[in-house]
Structures are given as C-alpha cells and as structure tokens.
Amino acid sequence: MPVISFASSKGGAGKTTSAIILATELAEGASVVLIDADPAARLVRWSGLATLPARLAVIRSGGEKMIQDEIAQARTRAAFVVIDLEGSASRLASFAIAESDLVIVPTGDEQQDADEAIETLAQVTREGRARRRPIPAVVLFARTNAAVKSKLEKHINGQLRAATRALATELHRRTAFSSLHNAGGGLRGLDPLEVSGIDKAIDNAQAFAAEVVDILEEARHAEVA
Ligand SMILES: Nc1ncnc2c1ncn2[C@@H]1O[C@H](COP(=O)(O)OP(=O)(O)OP(=O)(O)O)[C@@H](O)[C@H]1O
Ligand SMILES: [Mg+2]
Structure with a gap:
C-alpha cells in the first residue's frame, strides 16, 4: 500500500518527529509499518520506550x-x-524515494531551511526522471510558531509556498510533539499532568494525517486517469 517517505538534506528538519506523528496517527485506524532507514536509529529507540499502537x-x-x-x-x-x-542524500535515501508514492520534505520558516527544502525537492524530481515516473513531493512546515509568525517568517513561508507544493497544515513547534522522543508511543499516550497542550497537538496531528491521506488519494486517481 502507499509508501510515504520523510526526506530532507538538512539534519534536524523534523523528519523523525513528523514520521512518528503521522505513523501513530494513521495507526489509530489502519495498519502501518514504520521503517527506520536512518543509521542513527532514533525511531527504533523511540519504539522501545512505550507500548506502541x-x-x-x-x-x-x-x-x-x-x-x-x-x-x-x-x-x-x-x-x-x-x-x-537520514538527513543526507545517500543511496539508501535515493532507493527509498524511488519507491515512494509521496515524499514529505519538512522545513522550518528560515531561509536556510527553505533553500534546503528546494534542493531536496530537486533531488526527488531527478529521482523521478531517472525512473521515468513523477514522484509526488510536498513541503511540510514543521517546528513553526503556533502563535504568531514574524514578518520575515511570513515572507519566507509565503515564498516557499508559492514556489512549491506545500501542505496547508503545519506541524507547529509543540512540547507534546518533542516529548514523544522521551515518552515513546503516540500523543494519546502522553500524560496530561506532565505535558501541556496534548489536545491541540492531537488536532494538529489529525489535520496533518488527513491532508496526507487526501494527497495520496489524489495521486492515485491521477495515476489511474
Ligand atoms: N513539531 C515539532 N515540535 C517541537 N519540536 C520538534 C518538532 N519537530 C521536531 N522537533 C524537535 O527538533 C529536533 C529535530 O527533530 P527531528 O529529530 O525530528 O529532525 P530530523 O529531521 O529527523 O533530524 P535528523 O536529520 O538528525 O534525523 C528534535 O529535538 C525534535 O524533538
Ligand atoms: Mg531523524
């Protein structure tokens, strides 16, 4: 069934965190295999911390x-x-991208992030050309400010949105998201006495997963047509 890869040539863009959020959210209603293809194995580490869905x-x-x-x-x-x-353009990353139905490229609101995102999208395009198959790819704004964006952040965000296809939903910078790395499991397993804003984080994660499912559907129809 559909394969979704998280890729970015920039380290720390939010790949692992966003992959955990998507996989645990999708697993609320469907079977999911999450492949840790980063030699740093942070997903494997996370998976050992708590009972998984x-x-x-x-x-x-x-x-x-x-x-x-x-x-x-x-x-x-x-x-x-x-x-x-992993956060580099390895052969492993190339092979995974080539097998993907959707590549998600997480990025922040800073200029360097935006440049890296464009470079990663170009890598996906090259991969698609080599395989004679366009590979759908979208930018995901991650670790962004949930409250207000600065003028500069708004400008960079807007420019990247105009130049690429980006998910409308942003995965904001939230303690509930970063604490998954310590607590293990999904958002619903977090302790509200220890972590604030769990409900908002769940709403945010649900909107993200729903948008990804819509894009996969759309890509599937485009392929059939
Ligand atoms: N939406 C978010 N809200 C809060 N913190 C986040 C969010 N996304 C990522 N982070 C934090 O930012 C840091 C980097 O995120 P993450 O490990 O997901 O990036 P990565 O792209 O997988 O990095 P690498 O390239 O090193 O594998 C982590 O400490 C993580 O907790
Ligand atoms: Mg990672």
Missing part, C-alpha cells in the same frame, strides 16, 4: 542493499508504509 510495527532497515525488499514486503503487510530517512 496495536496496528503499528516498527522495523529497522538493513541498509541500501535491503531497503527495496523491505519496502516491497511492508507494502503487502500494511495499509501505509512510512519511512524515516
């Missing part, structure tokens, strides 16, 4: 020689396959 399985990739088979197998097993990639 019953429909979510996390696997660690055996590397560039294995990733294609791992994806093929995960596709047969789950309704969604989510892949977290």
